[in-house]
Amino acid sequence: MKQSRTWWKEGIVYQIYPRSFQDTTGNGVGDIQGIVKRLDYIKRLGIDIIWLCPVYQSPNDDNGYDISDYQNIMDEFGTMADFDELLEEMHRRDLKLVMDLVVNHTSDEHKWFQESRKSRDNPYRDYYHWWPAENGKPPKRFSYFDVDGNAWKYDEPTDSYYLHYFSVKQPDLKWENPKVRQEIYDMMHFWFKKGVDGFRMDVIPFISKDTSYPELPDEYNGNFIPFYANGPKLHEYLHEMNKEVLSKYDIMTVGETPGVDRDQALLFVDEDREELNMFFHFELMSLDRDGDEVFWMRKDPWKLSEFKKIHSDWDETFAKKGWGSMFLSNHDNPRTVSRWGNDSPEHWYNSATMLHTFLLTMKGTPYFYYGDEIGMTNIRFDNIDDYQDINTLNRYELLKQQGINTETFIANEKDASRDNGRTPMQWDASENAGFSKKKPWLKVHPNHKDGLNVAEQEKDKSSVLNYFKKMVQIRKTHLGLVYGNYQLLVKYSEEVYAYTRSMDSENYLVLLSFSEQKAVIQLTDFMGKEMKLLISNDTNSALKDNANFELKPYQACVYKVD
Ligand code: GLC
Numbered sequence: 015m016k017q018s019r020t021w022w023k024e025g026i027v028y029q030i031y032p033r034s035f036q037d038t039t040g041n042g043v044g045d046i047q048g049i050v051k052r053l054d055y056i057k058r059l060g061i062d063i064i065w066l067c068p069v070y071q072s073p074n075d076d077n078g079y080d081i082s083d084y085q086n087i088m089d090e091f092g093t094m095a096d097f098d099e100l101l102e103e104m105h106r107r108d109l110k111l112v113m114d115l116v117v118n119h120t121s122d123e124h125k126w127f128q129e130s131r132k133s134r135d136n137p138y139r140d141y142y143h144w145w146p147a148e149n150g151k152p153p154k155r156f157s158y159f160d161v162d163g164n165a166w167k168y169d170e171p172t173d174s175y176y177l178h179y180f181s182v183k184q185p186d187l188k189w190e191n192p193k194v195r196q197e198i199y200d201m202m203h204f205w206f207k208k209g210v211d212g213f214r215m216d217v218i219p220f221i222s223k224d225t226s227y228p229e230l231p232d233e234y235n236g237n238f239i240p241f242y243a244n245g246p247k248l249h250e251y252l253h254e255m256n257k258e259v260l261s262k263y264d265i266m267t268v269g270e271t272p273g274v275d276r277d278q279a280l281l282f283v284d285e286d287r288e289e290l291n292m293f294f295h296f297e298l299m300s301l302d303r304d305g306d307e308v309f310w311m312r313k314d315p316w317k318l319s320e321f322k323k324i325h326s327d328w329d330e331t332f333a334k335k336g337w338g339s340m341f342l343s344n345h346d347n348p349r350t351v352s353r354w355g356n357d358s359p360e361h362w363y364n365s366a367t368m369l370h371t372f373l374l375t376m377k378g379t380p381y382f383y384y385g386d387e388i389g390m391t392n393i394r395f396d397n398i399d400d401y402q403d404i405n406t407l408n409r410y411e412l413l414k415q416q417g418i419n420t421e422t423f424i425a426n427e428k429d430a431s432r433d434n435g436r437t438p439m440q441w442d443a444s445e446n447a448g449f450s451k452k453k454p455w456l457k458v459h460p461n462h463k464d465g466l467n468v469a470e471q472e473k474d475k476s477s478v479l480n481y482f483k484k485m486v487q488i489r490k491t492h493l494g495l496v497y498g499n500y501q502l503l504v505k506y507s508e509e510v511y512a513y514t515r516s517m518d519s520e521n522y523l524v525l526l527s528f529s530e531q532k533a534v535i536q537l538t539d540f541m542g543k544e545m546k547l548l549i550s551n552d553t554n555s556a557l558k559d560n561a562n563f564e565l566k567p568y569q570a571c572v573y574k575v576d
Pocket of ligand 1: 079
C-alpha cells in the first residue's frame with residue numbers, strides 16, 4: 015500500500031549542532047552566520063530539511079537544552095536578525111528549517127522560574143513542580159544529570175523541592191497548568207509565523223506527570239524511563255497542541271521519545287489521532303548499552319540479527335499507518351561509523367558508505383547528523399579534562415563521590431560519550447579544521463589532517479562525501495525507495511543485511527555487508543531475474559552467477575530488479 019505523499023516523507027534531513035558547525039566570530043563557538051555561510055554546501059549534498067539544535071537564549075548548562083528565553087537567540091550564536099537571515103536564505107534555496115522544541119523543562123534562569131521560586135503565592139508558582147518540605151522528603155525520582163542522581167532539589171527561599179528530570183538547572187515545567195500550555199502554544203505560533211517549517215520535540219513523552227507524585231511503582235525501580243514516558247495526560251496534551259497550533263500550518267513534527275515502545279507507537283503518529291508526524295524511538299540506540307545508568311556499553315558485542323530485527327519490527331509497526339524516522343546518530347550519541355561500522359583505516363570507507371546506503375534505502379525519513387556525510391569518527395578522549403558534556407562530567411563526579419574507581423567509566427566514555435558526536439565539523443586540513451580561527455570549545459579530531467575533511471573529499475570523486483551525494487540522488491530519483499514496501503531476506507545471517515523494497519512494478523534489492531570478512535549468500539528468488547546495479551561502494555557488483563552473491567567486507571550494493 016502506498017502512503018500519502020508529503021514533503022517530509024520524501025525529504026532528507028541534516029541535523030546541525032550549531033556550537034560545532036562553523037564559527038565566524040572567532041570565539042571558538044559555532045554561530046548562525048556560520049550556517050548561512052555553509053548553506054550552499056548543504057544544498058549541494060541534496061539535503062531538503064535542516065534540523066537545528068537549540069539556538070535560543072541559554073546559560074548553556076546543557077548546551078542550549080536549558081532555555082532561559084524561548085523568543086530570543088543565544089548571544090554566542092548571534093541575533094534574531096541573523097536568525098531571520100538564515101531562514102530567508104534557506105527558503106531561497108528551497109531548504110526547510112526544523113527547530114528544536116524543548117518544553118519539558120526550562121533553564122532555572124528563565125524568568126518564569128525566577129518568579130516561581132520567589133514565594134509560594136507567586137503567580138508563576140504553579141508553572142513548575144514543587145513539593146513543600148513540611149510534607150517530608152518527596153518520593154524518589156531519578157535525574158539524568160544530577161550528581162546525586164536525585165530529581166528533587168531543595169530550594170531554600172520557599173522551603174520546598176522542585177522537580178528536575180535533567181540537571182538542577184533544568185526545572186520541569188508543569189504542563190498540568192493550562193497557563194503553561196498556553197504560553198508554549200503562543201511561543202510556537204511565534205516561530206511558525208516567522209516561517210519555520212517544524213519542530214523536533216525534546217523528550218516529549220515526559221511532559222505529563224501525575225501531580226500526586228506517587229511512590230515509583232516497583233516495576234520501574236532502576237528503569238524509570240518508561241514511567242516518565244507514560245504520564246496520564248500525554249496524549250491529551252499532544253492532541254491539544256495539534257489542534258491549537260500544529261494543524262494550522264504546513265509543517266513537520268518529530269518527537270524524541272525515550273520510553274515509547276512499538277505497541278504505543280501509533281498513539282503518537284496515527285494520522286487520525288492528530289498528534290505528531292514521526293518520532294525517534296530508542297530501541298536501536300539502546301542495542302549496545304546495558305541499561306545501567308552509569309556504564310553504558312554492553313559487555314558482549316551487538317549482533318546484526320538484532321539490528322535487523324529492530325528495523326524490521328519498526329517497519330512493520332508503520333506499514334499501514336504513521337511514518338518512521340531513520341537515524342544512526344545524533345548529538346546524544348557517538349559517531350555513526352565508529353559505532354555501527356568500523357572506523358579502522360581498512361574498513362572506514364566501505365563501512366561509512368555502507369551505512370549511508372542503509373539509511374537512504376530504508377522506508378522512513380532519513381536523518382543525517384552533520385559530519386556523517388564525510389564519515390567523521392569518535393575522538394575517544396582518554397582524559398576527563400577533555401570532556402565538556404554535563405552528562406559525562408556529572409556521572410564522573412557521582413562515581414568519585416561514591417569512591418568507585420573511574421577508570422572503567424573513562425574507558426566506557428571513550429566510545430559512548432556524547433562529546434564523540436559533538437567535535438567541530440571538519441571543513442579542511444588547516445588548524446582547527448576550518449571550523450574556527452581560535453581554539454574551539456571542544457577539541458577537533460586530529461584526523462581532519464588525514465583527508466577526513468570536506469575540502470579534500472569534495473575533490474576526490476571516490477570519497478565518502480561523493481558517495482553520499484550519489485546515493486542521495488538515487489533515493490530522490492526512485493520513489494519506490496521512499497514509499498516501497500520493505501521485506502527482510504536472510505533473517506539469521508550475522509554478516510549480511512539483505513532486503514527488498516517494492517512499489518507497483520518497481521523492485522529493488524539492497525545488500526549490505528556488516529562483516530570484516532568476505533560474505534557469500536544465495537538468493538534463489540532472484541534466479542533468472544534481470545538485475546541492474548544502481549550503486550556499489552566497492553569496485554564490483556557482488557553478483558556472481560545464479561543468484562550467488564559475494565560481498566567484500568562492508569560492501570553495499572543496490573540493484574533494480576526486473
Ligand atoms: C534530550 C536532548 C539532550 C538533552 C536532554 C535534556 O535528550 O536530546 O541533548 O540533554 O534532552 O534536554
